[in-house]
Amino acid sequence: MTPLLKVSGVRTFYGAIEALRGVDIEVAEGEIVTLIGSNGAGKSTLLMTICGNPQARAGEIRFADRDITRFRTWDIVRLGIAQTPEGRRIFPRMTVLENLQMGAVANPDADFDDGVRRAFELFPVLGQRRNQSGGTLSGGEQQMLAIARALISRPKLLLLDEPSLGLAPRLARQIFAVLREINRASGTTIFLVEQNAYHALRLCHRGYVLANGVVTLEGTGSELLQNPAVQAAYLGGTGQ
Amino acid sequence: MRPPFASPLLRDAVLVAGIAGVLAFPFVGLLLTTQGTAPTLSTRFPEFAGAVVLIFFGRLGISAARRGHSLFPIVLGIAMATVGAFSLLFETTGMAADSAAPWHAFVPGTFLATVASAGGVAIAVVAGRNHLLRDSVPVAQKPLPMKQLLLWTGIALAGVAIVLPLLPAVDRRLIDVATLVLTYVMLGWGLNIVVGLAGLLDLGYVAFYAVGAYSYALLSVTFGWSFWVCLPLAGALAALFGILLGFPVLRLRGDYLAIVTLGFGEMIRIILLNWYDFTNGPDGISNIGRPSFFGFQFAAKPAEGTESFHTLFGIAYDPVHRLIFLYYLILALALLTNAFTLRIRRLPVGRAWEALREDEIACRSLGVNPRNTKLSAFAIGAMFAGFAGSFFATRQGFVSPESFTFIESAILVAIVVLGGMGSQIGVAVAAIILVGLPEYFRELQEYRMLAFGMGMVLIMLWRPGGLLTHREPTIRTRPQPASA
Numbered sequence: 001m002t003p004l005l006k007v008s009g010v011r012t013f014y015g016a017i018e019a020l021r022g023v024d025i026e027v028a029e030g031e032i033v034t035l036i037g038s039n040g041a042g043k044s045t046l047l048m049t050i051c052g053n054p055q056a057r058a059g060e061i062r063f064a065d066r067d068i069t070r071f072r073t074w075d076i077v078r079l080g081i082a083q084t085p086e087g088r089r090i091f092p093r094m095t096v097l098e099n100l101q102m103g104a105v106a107n108p109d110a111d112f113d114d115g116v117r118r119a120f121e122l123f124p125v126l127g128q129r130r131n132q133s134g135g136t137l138s139g140g141e142q143q144m145l146a147i148a149r150a151l152i153s154r155p156k157l158l159l160l161d162e163p164s165l166g167l168a169p170r171l172a173r174q175i176f177a178v179l180r181e182i183n184r185a186s187g188t189t190i191f192l193v194e195q196n197a198y199h200a201l202r203l204c205h206r207g208y209v210l211a212n213g214v215v216t217l218e219g220t221g222s223e224l225l226q227n228p229a230v231q232a233a234y235l236g237g238t239g240q
Numbered sequence: 241m242r243p244p245f246a247s248p249l250l251r252d253a254v255l256v257a258g259i260a261g262v263l264a265f266p267f268v269g270l271l272l273t274t275q276g277t278a279p280t281l282s283t284r285f286p287e288f289a290g291a292v293v294l295i296f297f298g299r300l301g302i303s304a305a306r307r308g309h310s311l312f313p314i315v316l317g318i319a320m321a322t323v324g325a326f327s328l329l330f331e332t333t334g335m336a337a338d339s340a341a342p343w344h345a346f347v348p349g350t351f352l353a354t355v356a357s358a359g360g361v362a363i364a365v366v367a368g369r370n371h372l373l374r375d376s377v378p379v380a381q382k383p384l385p386m387k388q389l390l391l392w393t394g395i396a397l398a399g400v401a402i403v404l405p406l407l408p409a410v411d412r413r414l415i416d417v418a419t420l421v422l423t424y425v426m427l428g429w430g431l432n433i434v435v436g437l438a439g440l441l442d443l444g445y446v447a448f449y450a451v452g453a454y455s456y457a458l459l460s461v462t463f464g465w466s467f468w469v470c471l472p473l474a475g476a477l478a479a480l481f482g483i484l485l486g487f488p489v490l491r492l493r494g495d496y497l498a499i500v501t502l503g504f505g506e507m508i509r510i511i512l513l514n515w516y517d518f519t520n521g522p523d524g525i526s527n528i529g530r531p532s533f534f535g536f537q538f539a540a541k542p543a544e545g546t547e548s549f550h551t552l553f554g555i556a557y558d559p560v561h562r563l564i565f566l567y568y569l570i571l572a573l574a575l576l577t578n579a580f581t582l583r584i585r586r587l588p589v590g591r592a593w594e595a596l597r598e599d600e601i602a603c604r605s606l607g608v609n610p611r612n613t614k615l616s617a618f619a620i621g622a623m624f625a626g627f628a629g630s631f632f633a634t635r636q637g638f639v640s641p642e643s644f645t646f647i648e649s650a651i652l653v654a655i656v657v658l659g660g661m662g663s664q665i666g667v668a669v670a671a672i673i674l675v676g677l678p679e680y681f682r683e684l685q686e687y688r689m690l691a692f693g694m695g696m697v698l699i700m701l702w703r704p705g706g707l708l709t710h711r712e713p714t715i716r717t718r719p720q721p722a723s724a
Contacts, residue, residue, distance in 0.1 A: 091595050091602065093598055094594065101715060102602075105607045
């Protein structure tokens with residue numbers, strides 16, 4: 001079976017700076033795949049390149065057997081790739097419900113009421129705050145809203161950029177638990193970029209390690225957790 | 241504890257009044273008029289003295305209220321308001337017109353009298369509130385039911401607007417001013433779609449107003465088409481221009497967009513000025529068709545074989561009928577703009593406008609095509625400017641490029657920003673203050689722009705985020721709430 005998302009030989013530049021130097025990644029349907037790496041490794045750049053902004057200068061990105069390398073962001077999203085961009089980016093002056101409504105843009109056919117019901121099941125606190133404006137939510141609630149908003153369109157693939165950033169450990173664990181639940185209950189494929197390597201690797205089926213714009217390691221989550229190099233560099237081992 | 245009422249207040253008030261006197265003497269006290277070729281200097285000492293005295297008492301009241309006095313500023317405020325109101329009454333009812341004396345009322349001039357009464361009321365209210373709040377234990381403030389409040393304010397404003405021409409005290413001049421204000425309310429609401437909802441700072445909005453006005457003028461003069469045929473055409477043409485202008489510039493954001501739209505606004509005006517064969521250049525277009533009441537002209541003597549408005553209803557001819565009709569016409573157009581905006585905010589495209597203003601990157605990542613969304617906002621905003629332009633042309637019967645200068649765009653942006661971006665009622669109130677006040681103070685002649693400036697400064701001081709910053713959500717709790 002062909003993978004749902006296949007990134008092959010992707011090179012992305014910011015001006016003359018090469019941020020991704022030939023990245024190959026595959027995500028199969030129903031998987032949770034995580035990408036870890038240090039600051040500036042190119043993790044967010046890879047996610048953004050998948051979404052077409054910036055576009056890859058070389059290589060190919062295929063989604064559901066379709067070449068999307070040259071698509072514009074909004075068209076890619078409409079194919080069924082939802083993403084929560086880095087920094088949550090909820091609409092602060094709009095209410096929780098209005099934020100969720102914006103999630104329906106990518107797929108007008110999805111049942112909105114049902115989507116809202118599912119969102120409030122996953123994140124009961126959002127249900128309590130449904131008429132509150134997004135800017136009044138706490139950081140964790142905003143992250144939940146960003147995830148819930150991305151799920152409204154019932155995407156095939158959910159891209160997440162650092163969902164645990166800036167959250168208290170308990171909230172981060174809660175977010176990861178919900179991600180597992182989303183994957184288990186509706187079979188949504190998840191591709192997750194994280195700095196919190198420990199949680200991410202425990203959550204995922206498979207993982208990739210990105211360093212200086214290339215994939216240096218790949219394997220199942222537990223393999224990577226056991227890997228001494230990963231432990232040293234990303235899990236707070238004794239740095240080499 | 242009550243701070244002792246003493247000389248610091250007086251000293252402060254004298255000082256401020258002194259500064260005001262020094263500043264006001266050349267502006268208010270002296271008047272340079274040209275009689276023939278020789279400029280003559282005359283004086284306006286009553287007005288000057290009135291202004292200084294007013295500032296003295298006003299300052300005294302303000303600082304007393306600030307320092308926690310209550311009785312003194314309340315009495316002073318009420319006294320000021322009473323004196324001001326009486327003067328205003330004398331002035332407007334013309335009782336003072338017979339007496340030639342400059343001291344025809346307690347406070348000379350409508351402007352000063354209005355400031356005195358409004359300021360007096362403000363001082364009394366502030367001091368009264370301080371007095372009431374002083375001993376009260378702070379209780380948990382119940383949030384105001386803004387939705388109801390706004391709804392009723394809107395209904396009240398609309399109601400006043402509807403009955404206004406029928407009120408006995410209303411004369412031609414007031415209807416004229418109200419029509420002008422409503423034109424700006426409509427333009428403000430149209431621009432509110434672009435600036436308030438979609439967040440695109442458009443400093444060249446007047447261009448679409450001009451396109452609408454010239455479209456109507458040219459269609460009407462060239463083909464003799466009626467207002468009701470030309471109105472949608474003018475709107476469509478303005479929308480088309482919105483798309484044409486928007487297409488290249490909407491990739492820009494913020495300041496850059498503002499500068500380019502400013503340039504486009506000027507370009508349209510300069511084209512109108514220089515394309516003599518088509519637009520008649522600076523001479524403008526005159527004899528533009530007047531609107532008819534569903535085909536019945538507002539004319540004293542209807543053309544052969546036609547009926548006019550007054551014969552239709554069997555009433556005596558009165559030129560004010562046409563003014564009232566124009567007033568209701570712009571009122572209907574403005575309310576249409578408002579209804580459209582309120583409705584479209586609840587539709588996906590309107591919601592996308594608001595979302596785009598909040599966060600363009602998030603919008604892209606949710607599948608919103610930013611270019612098309614911005615273009616639609618630009619085009620629809622332009623369409624309403626086109627309608628307003630048609631109305632302007634038919635009301636004046638004459639258009640020339642002079643009416644479409646940058647200052648119009650600037651006033652409109654000020655109305656939208658000071659009204660509170662996106663707030664419909666805020667825009668209406670700001671239009672009344674910014675356009676209505678200077679019109680009301682016509683007697684100040686060139687200084688009436690001071691009233692404009694004063695309105696702006698007051699709004700900025702009291703409501704730095706705009707008059708109304710409340711944003712009404714477009715969706716409320718659903719009938720079957722999810723388990724929370």
